[in-house]
Amino acid sequence: MSASDEGNAVTAGYAPHPYVGGRTAALRALAAWRMRWPGAPRVIVLTGNPGSGRSRLVKGFLMMCDPGYRKQLPLDDLDPATVPPDLPAPAVPNPSGRTAAQLLWLLADHFGLSADRSDDIFPELAAREEPVTIVVPDVDRAGPVRAANEPARLVRDVLKPLAATETVQLLADVPRELTAELAGALPPGQLQLIDLDAPEWADPKGLVLHAATALDPDAGAPELPFTTDPAVRQSLAEALAGRADGNRLTVQLAVQSLLMQPEGFDPADGSLLPGSVGEALDLHARRLGADPQTLRLLLAPLAFAEGEGLPVQLWGALADAVAGRDMSQDLADGMLLAAPFIQPVEQAEDADDDAAGGGAGADGGRTLLRLQHPGIAEEIRAGLPDVRDAQTRIAMTLLEAVPQQNWSKADPYLRDHLAAHTLDAGLLPQLLTDPGLFAHADPVTMRAAIEAVPLEQLGAPARTYLRTAPLLTRSQAPAGMRAALLESAFVEDGLAPYAEALHTLDFTLPWRTLWSVPLAGVRAVTTGSLAQVDGDGAPAETTPGADGAGEGAVPPSGTAAPRPVAAFVVPEGTPGSRTVPGPDGDTSAGGGSALLLHDLLRPGYVDADPAQVRLPSEEAKAAAPFGLSRGADYLRVWARAGQEVVAALLSDTPFTGADLSPEGVLVVATERGVTARQILAAAPPVTPTVPAQRTGAADSDASDGLEGDHS
Numbered sequence: 001m002s003a004s005d006e007g008n009a010v011t012a013g014y015a016p017h018p019y020v021g022g023r024t025a026a027l028r029a030l031a032a033w034r035m036r037w038p039g040a041p042r043v044i045v046l047t048g049n050p051g052s053g054r055s056r057l058v059k060g061f062l063m064m065c066d067p068g069y070r071k072q073l074p075l076d077d078l079d080p081a082t083v084p085p086d087l088p089a090p091a092v093p094n095p096s097g098r099t100a101a102q103l104l105w106l107l108a109d110h111f112g113l114s115a116d117r118s119d120d121i122f123p124e125l126a127a128r129e130e131p132v133t134i135v136v137p138d139v140d141r142a143g144p145v146r147a148a149n150e151p152a153r154l155v156r157d158v159l160k161p162l163a164a165t166e167t168v169q170l171l172a173d174v175p176r177e178l179t180a181e182l183a184g185a186l187p188p189g190q191l192q193l194i195d196l197d198a199p200e201w202a203d204p205k206g207l208v209l210h211a212a213t214a215l216d217p218d219a220g221a222p223e224l225p226f227t228t229d230p231a232v233r234q235s236l237a238e239a240l241a242g243r244a245d246g247n248r249l250t251v252q253l254a255v256q257s258l259l260m261q262p263e264g265f266d267p268a269d270g271s272l273l274p275g276s277v278g279e280a281l282d283l284h285a286r287r288l289g290a291d292p293q294t295l296r297l298l299l300a301p302l303a304f305a306e307g308e309g310l311p312v313q314l315w316g317a318l319a320d321a322v323a324g325r326d327m328s329q330d331l332a333d334g335m336l337l338a339a340p341f342i343q344p345v346e347q348a349e350d351a352d353d354d355a356a357g358g359g360a361g362a363d364g365g366r367t368l369l370r371l372q373h374p375g376i377a378e379e380i381r382a383g384l385p386d387v388r389d390a391q392t393r394i395a396m397t398l399l400e401a402v403p404q405q406n407w408s409k410a411d412p413y414l415r416d417h418l419a420a421h422t423l424d425a426g427l428l429p430q431l432l433t434d435p436g437l438f439a440h441a442d443p444v445t446m447r448a449a450i451e452a453v454p455l456e457q458l459g460a461p462a463r464t465y466l467r468t469a470p471l472l473t474r475s476q477a478p479a480g481m482r483a484a485l486l487e488s489a490f491v492e493d494g495l496a497p498y499a500e501a502l503h504t505l506d507f508t509l510p511w512r513t514l515w516s517v518p519l520a521g522v523r524a525v526t527t528g529s530l531a532q533v534d535g536d537g538a539p540a541e542t543t544p545g546a547d548g549a550g551e552g553a554v555p556p557s558g559t560a561a562p563r564p565v566a567a568f569v570v571p572e573g574t575p576g577s578r579t580v581p582g583p584d585g586d587t588s589a590g591g592g593s594a595l596l597l598h599d600l601l602r603p604g605y606v607d608a609d610p611a612q613v614r615l616p617s618e619e620a621k622a623a624a625p626f627g628l629s630r631g632a633d634y635l636r637v638w639a640r641a642g643q644e645v646v647a648a649l650l651s652d653t654p655f656t657g658a659d660l661s662p663e664g665v666l667v668v669a670t671e672r673g674v675t676a677r678q679i680l681a682a683a684p685p686v687t688p689t690v691p692a693q694r695t696g697a698a699d700s701d702a703s704d705g706l707e708g709d710h711s
Contacts, residue, residue: 020060022206027082034084048196050375051249090133095142212237253280309368432462439483443472510647511677527661529562564600646681
């Protein structure tokens with residue numbers, strides 16, 4: 001198959017694909033791949049320069065692979081060799097804005113796999129009896145953070161293993177610089193590389209058709225001297241395609257420029273036709289009597305924009321920052337100058353954004369701006385003298401735009417994407433000290449940005465965030481819940497001031513983490529109370545926690561109120577623990593378990609006889625304002641009056657024990673240790689004689705504690 005097939009198709013009288021408008025050779029190769037034609041490769045990698053039309057080709061091909069969409073296409077008029085068979089639609093996970101891990105789990109969900117770990121997904125696919133067909137478009141747009149280079153990770157962690165899986169038939173649209181790694185993973189004959197800029201896949205006639213259609217008034221173009229005359233229109237289309245060197249983006253930008261501002265254009269003057277994306281920018285500026293550099297500076301903030309685009313209200317300030325001067329008049333006068341290269345996006349506000357006051361418009365949404373194509377952004381960034389300096393100026397301007405440095409009042413773009421800009425500027429580690437930003441920022445983008453920084457460059461707060469990030473992204477928790485999970489994580493890592501800072505912000509946290517001890521092997525926890533005096537009338541002693549926490553207060557001797565404590569069931573030999581005595585005082589009956597006491601309300605172990613611990617009575621439990629429900633990796637605390645959930649705790653490791661004291665202190669053990677949280681929600685007292693109080697959510701099974709396992 002080669003470019004000569006284009007002419008053969010036209011000679012045979014076949015109509016071009018109504019969306020692709022050509023690419024017969026490539027479409028024939030894709031159709032043969034889809035029908036598993038003898039000799040066809042199992043894996044096809046599609047590549048080309050930015051603007052070569054890769055995305056358009058894949059989209060047009062997928063139209064013919066979709067059983068529903070096929071009915072809307074004139075398939076009988078097309079070259080039969082370009083039409084794939086009528087089969088179930090392939091899986092098409094969209095990588096745009098997603099991490100490699102997210103894309104992999106999209107595939108797992110699509111195929112209904114039972115894998116619990118990403119490493120198990122590929123063996124499950126390999127074990128399937130029937131082959132699966134997967135199309136991955138737009139790999140170059142992968143990742144929530146541009147500077148994190150997610151496309152390379154996607155190729156390495158997802159596409160290479162998929163390509164090596166014999167039951168997978170794969171088509172992937174990959175940037176040219178990443179094709180070698182993918183192609184080198186397979187033996188000869190299993191992979192075909194289609195480079196749309198290579199001579200054998202070129203489509204000069206299709207590009208002329210593309211230009212002629214864009215200039216045609218019947219297709220929506222305005223009526224102008226060079227669009228209404230068919231001969232002039234065809235001649236201009238041929239000239240545009242000839243100058244563009246096969247690049248569809250160059251043709252598209254040139255046509256948009258001419259149609260939007262036709263004054264000063266002579267179709268007979270070949271010097272006004274661009275040969276590249278950069279020339280399309282510069283020629284448009286000169287035709288409008290503007291400095292090309294001014295146009296590039298106006299578009300520079302959009303070339304660095306993250307996510308779906310830049311909020312329109314930030315454009316001017318960022319243009320000033322990149323240019324190093326006031327660009328307000330240039331921006332006011334330059335809307336026609338910039339218009340052919342910009343695409344507005346109307347974005348609806350989500351609940352988190354509304355709560356944060358993130359710049360919603362009158363209709364509840366906001367307007368974002370982005371460049372028409374990533375190839376324009378690449379061209380503009382490449383033309384700047386110092387990309388890192390420009391990104392630094394942008395990052396500083398965005399940081400200054402946070403009202404009173406209060407992230408709850410910041411535009412969602414500032415919260416979610418400042419980390420990406422500072423990453424590209426080399427300044428991200430300096431930003432990662434603000435617990436408010438950690439809580440408010442989108443955890444997917446924040447995690448991707450932090451993971452792109454070498455671990456040794458991260459401070460302690462950033463490492464805590466990175467440890468907690470998988471839980472934040474998996475739970476999709478709103479900002480308030482993210483703040484609560486981070487508050488506990490900071491205490492667990494010995495960063496109490498960061499935890500306390502979250503209580504001073506605009507969050508209503510469900511708990512305050514009182515203490516945390518890194519203690520492995522805890523099998524259960526129980527809350528109770530300890531008399532303040534021992535058998536000799538001396539006060540019970542409190543010892544510091546293993547993490548160096550301060551000592552608890554030594555209670556005075558005499559008749560003081562009982563002291564709340566938590567008891568941990570730990571392996572025998574754990575420092576500070578005491579073996580549980582049997583019924584006759586036999587310490588060998590503990591079954592390999594021992595008890596370790598800890599103060600319930602403050603850091604510090606308690607050196608006391610576990611036999612002196614008294615568990616809450618059934619009456620005290622029934623009168624407590626809160627109840628506890630427990631799952632494998634979640635806990636819910638609910639008010640007995642009204643059955644309303646007042647706190648929900650998620651964990652990235654299974655719970656090994658949990659108990660809720662009558663005072664509302666939740667003690668939870670996992671593989672990593674034990675943490676105590678004081679529930680902060682106000683709940684009315686409960687009268688235990690009301691039968692309705694036992695309906696609805698039920699208390700969790702009792703934890704293995706001083707009284708054994710009651711589950």
